[in-house]
Amino acid sequence: FLAAYFVDDHGAGLIVSTGERALLGDIERVLRRHDGDEIRGLAAMCARGHGKSTVMKTAVMWAIVVLGYRYAAILTSGTLWEQFSRDLRGLVEGYGPVVRGPDGLPLLTTDWALAPSTGSQRLWNLEDFRLMVGARMARVSVRGMSGGGGSVRGLVDGAQRPDLLVVDDPMKDSEAANLDVTERTKAFVRAAYWPCGAPDARYLAFGTPFNDQDLISEMVGS
Numbered sequence: 001f002l003a004a005y006f007v008d009d010h011g012a013g014l015i016v017s018t019g020e021r022a023l024l025g026d027i028e029r030v031l032r033r034h035d036g037d038e039i040r041g042l043a044a045m046c047a048r049g050h051g052k053s054t055v056m057k058t059a060v061m062w063a064i065v066v067l068g069y070r071y072a073a074i075l076t077s078g079t080l081w082e083q084f085s086r087d088l089r090g091l092v093e094g095y096g097p098v099v100r101g102p103d104g105l106p107l108l109t110t111d112w113a114l115a116p117s118t119g120s121q122r123l124w125n126l127e128d129f130r131l132m133v134g135a136r137m138a139r140v141s142v143r144g145m146s147g148g149g150g151s152v153r154g155l156v157d158g159a160q161r162p163d164l165l166v167v168d169d170p171m172k173d174s175e176a177a178n179l180d181v182t183e184r185t186k187a188f189v190r191a192a193y194w195p196c197g198a199p200d201a202r203y204l205a206f207g208t209p210f211n212d213q214d215l216i217s218e219m220v221g222s
Contacts, residue, residue, distance in 0.1 A: 001066065002058045005108040007097050020051050027059050030202050031067055031164070041203030043219035052206045056168050057084070059204060061091055063164050064131075064138045065112040073141045073155055073162040075193055077172045078125055081144030084168070085127035088140055092116055092131045128154060145170050148184025152192050161198040167205040167215070176210035186215045 002024070006014055016024070023044055030042045046052040056074075063069040076084055090096025092114050094106040101107050108114060117130035117137055125144035130137055141162070143150055148171075155162060167189060175181040194203065207216030 001062045002054075005061075005099050005106075005111075006054070006058060007099055009097055011097070013099075014054070017051070019046075020055055023052075023055055024058075027055070027204065030204065031059065031063050031069075033200065033202065040201075041205070043205040043216060045207050045209045045216045045220050048208050052208075053084075053168060056166060056204065056206050057087055057091070060088065060140070060164065060166065061108070063202075064140070065108075065114065065133050068136070069138065069164050071139045071141075071157075071160055071162045071198075072164040072166065073143065073196070074166040074168060075143050075145065075150065075170055075189070076168045077170055077175075078144040078146040079172050080169060081125055081127070081142050085122075085129075085142045088142065089116075089127075089129060092129075126151065126154075145185065145188070147175070148181040148188060150188055150193070152196050155196040161201070162196060163198045163201050165194060165197050165201055165203050167193070167207070169207050170215060171210065173210075176214065179213065182211075182214055186218065189215060 008014055026042055030039055060072045074084055087096055091098060093116055094109050098106040098108045113134040115132045117132050120129035128141040130139050170185055205219050209217045
């Protein structure tokens with residue numbers, strides 16, 4: 001899926017490393033929701049610039065268009081939420097880093113009949129948009145955290161709860177050395193964010209390790 005539909009920012013094909021292939025295989029096991037498989041989540045940490053955010057965005061789009069997930073929520077730092085919102089919306093609207101066919105149209109759009117829908121909202125540290133996958137509607141919500149706090153308002157829409165929850169680098173570099181911010185971040189994710197998921201929800205957490213106490217290091221260690 002990644003090789004067929006995604007390119008880098010310069011339009012060149014992506015080269016998937018051995019580590020990324022292993023990570024994608026683990027993500028596939030989590031997201032396919034095999035009967036009897038008790039694994040519901042995955043935590044992964046990588047050094048900066050090693051492609052974890054590309055893997056994350058690929059996983060979100062794959063879950064929605066191929067596996068039929070209805071609602072993906074992504075929680076990240078206040079400095080990354082705008083970039084992720086732009087990238088994910090670009091993949092849907094066809095101006096992002098995607099492979100294009102002979103007619104110049106994005107293959108991701110033409111193969112899966114992707115189209116923006118109505119009902120989008122954009123607020124400070126929050127973007128929520130809906131997309132059509134053929135005749136089926138899906139929803140993506142990107143939330144940014146600041147100082148270890150965030151908002152889950154709107155993540156429950158009537159009976160619809162996220163069936164995919166993602167955390168990607170929820171803290172800024174400048175916050176990593178602050179133990180109070182670290183503890184608030186972990187408390188918010190545990191007590192407010194993860195519980196927003198649907199009963200059959202799956203969970204993915206990606207991050208760069210700052211220290212042994214941060215959220216990603218703790219989740220990988222457990």
